[in-house]
Amino acid sequence: MERELRLMKGNEAVAEAAIRAGADGYFGYPITPQSEILEYLMEARPYQTTGMVVLQAESEIAAINMVYGGAACGKRVMTTSSSPGISLKQEGITYIAGAELPCLIVNVVRGGPGLGTIQPAQSDYFQAVKGGGHGDYHLIVLAPASVQEMADFVGLGFDLAFRYRNPVMILSDGAIGQMMEKVYLSPQKERSKKVPEWATTGKPPTRERNIITSLDLDPKAQEVFNQKLIAKYDEIREKEVRYEEFQCQDAEYLLVAYGTSARVCQKAVQLARVEGLRVGLLRPITLFPFPTARIRELAGQVKGMMSVEMSAGQMVEDVMLAANGKVPVVHFGRMGGIVTTPDEVVENLKLKIMKV
Amino acid sequence: MAEITGIKEIIRPENLVYKRTKVMTDNILSYCPGCGHGTVHRILAEIIDEEGLQSETIGVSPVGCAVLMYNFLDIDCQEAAHGRAPAVATGIKRLLPDKFVFTYQGDGDLAAIGTAETIHACNRGENILMIFINNGIYGMTGGQMAPTTIPGMRSSTSPYGRDVKIMGNPLKMTDIVATLPGTYYVTRQSVHTPANVRRTKKAMRKAVQYQKLNRGACFIEIVSNCPSGWKMTPVESNKWMEENMIPFYPLGDLKTPPEEPASNLKPEAK
Incomplete structure (x- = not known):
């Protein structure tokens, strides 16, 4: 199928690509320089076409926790923000990593520390790559260098997130988010009807109850879980370097x-x-x-x-x-x-x- | 203990008056003796069972004493970060609008760290049930002052009693959410007597019905005891609750749906 060519901002490309990738839900909160993503989705109203949920949350903290809830239902859900907002999301991100939930997080980075500036920066590398929140975990981090990659990495990000049951971050910056370039858009994908076996969707008599948690009070069991995560990250290191x-x-x-x-x-x-x-x-x-x-x-x-x-x-x-x-x-x-x-x-x- | 004479004669199906409801698991409850959590779990499990909702229910547990709720209820469950359950439940309900979604939170979780999430989920009118256990204390962490600790009440971080001049005032979260347009049914109950257990169960059944009808947020506060945190026996704690907590947090409906009779609007006598 022929791909559609458009002139778009990086942020708009993320929003349009999310709809076309068959995302189930987006939860956001305004912050410069990425507010166009939420604005674009609110204008596009994908809930009337693909059925994709779009909701403006009361905070970045709430938005990432809405992502947690949706992801735990096995849905393709995402949030976007910029540096100070991503800091607020870190609690939710470590819980998502600890509960092994797939989701997509986009950081359109601005300079810091603190409120910093609204101009582009790459000063959130440590936060994105080394952890960000507490505990031993990793995100899969994709770094787009063009508006085209902003669009392409949305679908790729969801695929990787579900392949490894791991949160994926697109680490962009204010320049890529704001600049306009031509972008080839993929055709509309249908939203997936597949329900992962671990998802909380209501316990039918045919299976045990599904529990999504990052808690284990038994140190031995917690260490076994940590080792499982390490093995997963090693597999990612082996297969996903780009x-x-x-x-x-x-x-x-x-x-x-x-x-x-x-x-x-x-x-x-x-x-x-x-x-x-x-x-x-x-x-x-x-x-x-x-x-x-x-x-x-x-x-x-x-x-x-x-x-x-x-x-x-x-x-x-x-x-x-x-x-x-x-x-x-x-x-x-x-x-x-x-x-x-x-x-x-x-x-x-x-x-x-x-x-x- | 000496064997009761003729015990085998007594244990027969026709003599059975009480049994484990099927939505509760065999796991031993982690709650202290005399604590209200076990009773509320049981009521919730009975409602889910009686309404045939086991395959439709997704619960969200808090951080606090009820963090392990998913070990005791035989339903799909998600464990939320401290205070974030209403946001997590929003995500679930928005993506699976036909499911029965509830949160179960304590006072520290719902009325301190999660104040914003609570108020905004209620105000948006999310079609969820929020169950709020108010025992005026942080039980799990060892009895510290909670947002709902009443004036003069002792805790490990208000060892001389809550001095509102220094520590601020208790927050009546249920009164606040009752004023919001997004809430449909807001009530305050307790589970310390059989009559109160029945009223709480009735309230929960209503909330289930309202969620089926997509009416908006339902909010049930349950004023409860904390024998360990309050350093009292279960009996003493229930008495203290009746004499001190309930006058401050009067039981009864705070907001009833328009078509509901207003007869039960006034606070009930304890």
Whole structure:
């Protein structure tokens, strides 16, 4: 079937893709720079067409708990927010991870800490990738670098969430959320009628009752559960790593960047190449699982790596762990909602790694 | 204990006057002796059984003494984070509007940390039943002051009695939600005497009917005791509850549906 071409904001693409992916429910709360998602869905009224529920909650906390309730019924449900709102959702997210529920969470990141700024940033990497809430758990984290990927990762996110019974986060930023690009939209998918065997839908006489909880008062049983989660995350690390390489084949220097920074770095690679510098770019598409193995491999090829992030340096720690001391790894980034320029990237690459 | 003479003669189906309702499991209740939770569980299980709702019911348990409710009721159940049950129930009911959905929460859960979720679920008129056990104390964590601890009442964090000048006033959550347009039926009951048990069961049956008719939020507060937290025997705690809690939280309907007779509107004598 032919895909429909439209010019859309990243946020609008998420909303439209959710309807088309056959989502069952969306629960949101307004916050800049992602409010267009809720606005778009309220205007589209998918409850009249596909039957998708759309509800504006009284807080981000309530929204994520509505997601918990819907997900525990086996439904494809999601919420979206931006950094301060995502902080509020962390309690719900750790309960969802602990109860092994599938759902989709979108973070259109803005600068922080605190109320910070409404401009784009990538300073929620640690929160998204390392945990965010309390306890030992991981989200599957997808990092879109275009409006097209904002749309595509909605369906992919739901699929991964259900495959692993695990919450999935799309870690975007204010630039990708707000900018307009052409986007090919998938045709409308029907909402799934499948009821997972673990879902709470009312206990028929034919099965035992289903209980959705993250509580186990028996330490031994809780540890067994923790080990089960570890095994799941290991399987995800093995099967779900996604990344994209740009001019890495002959690279002597490697840039590692995701999302908006990866777009800037792609231009930086071109500029560096004009100067005769053999620079390549590795763009992680999944931040958890991280493309550790590939970066480790490239550490045997290049002379140095620079992680470029709109943050004080967060992903750089994972790049360092991957490089494992084989080559120097440095960070370059702008903060406070400032998007770095390709020239700055090349300049800092020379200064920090090439030492020229 | 000496064997009762002729016990085998007594235990016969025709002599049976009381048995476990089928919606309760065989698990031993984790509640303290004399606590009202077990009685409320039993009433709820009886209603679900009698109304034929076992395959239609999704319950949401709180954080607090009733956190393990799903071990005792033989129904599909979700365990919510502290205070969030009304939001979780909203998610369930919006996605499965034909199911019977209820929350079961204590005073700390519903009237402190979950105040926003409670008020907004009620105000939106979510078609759910909220069961609110008010014993004026945080039982699970060892008897700390609750939002509903009455003035002068002792707890481990108000050891000299609740001083409202310092600690603020108790919150009458049921009175608040009764004023909201989204609630359809709001009542305050207790389970410390057989007569009160019957009234509570009647209230629950009404709430089930109203949910079937999509009438909006139903809210049943049950003023209860906490022998362990109050440091009293079960009998003493019920007496203390009658003399102190119920005058502050009078029993009876706070909001009845328009077609309901207004006869039971006034607070009942204890």
